[in-house]
Amino acid sequence: DTGVSQDPRHKITKRGQNVTFRCDPISEHNRLYWYRQTLGQGPEFLTYFQNEAQLEKSRLLSDRFSAERPKGSFSTLEIQRTEQGDSAMYLCASSGQGVSYNEQFFGPGTRLTVL
């Protein structure tokens, strides 16, 4: 079990540019979540996948944000036309089936800085 991995760990971009982040969940987990964490706050939910289906999206996920999980394995989160307010840590989490699905395992996060 290698845990949840995220790439890149850090991203610095200029306002208006597009960025894409990748998350690889724990291999047997069918549920995948994206959260955003800003300084001094707890993680805030963005979106949730069960297998390849995107089942829930937060109001925080504006039209500039899109997430995919094409084969039910890894997921990508794209932010178009980045704004300074998008600067945050983007966390990915995954969970399994049955009793274990209550517990979400988090990756190390991707820290985005928009200049």
Add this chain to the structure above:
Amino acid sequence: AQSVAQPEDQVNVAEGNPLTVKCTYSVSGNPYLFWYVQYPNRGLQFLLKYITGDNLVKGSYGFEAEFNKSQTSFHLKKPSALVSDSALYFCAVRDRIQAGTALIFGKGTTLSVSS
């Protein structure tokens, strides 16, 4: 609406003393409750959860938490603090009725254990 409150931004305790990190919650139904810990430059690590059953839940690294339904609280405790326990702690809740949905996190409490 679901919410979590962590009333203390910071808790200071001397090594060897007991510690308590407070958490209260609000959900429409019965809750699933969680504690996570975050070390600098690392993702959130799961500590413990309350799903059902015994109100006293034991978790990783000697931590435990007590579910109190009447007070809607889920305080994190440890009988004897270690300097290595110094970190950022998050309480989280999920409404049991809504399977698979996101965790709602508190703002976090910084625990500082002095030697």
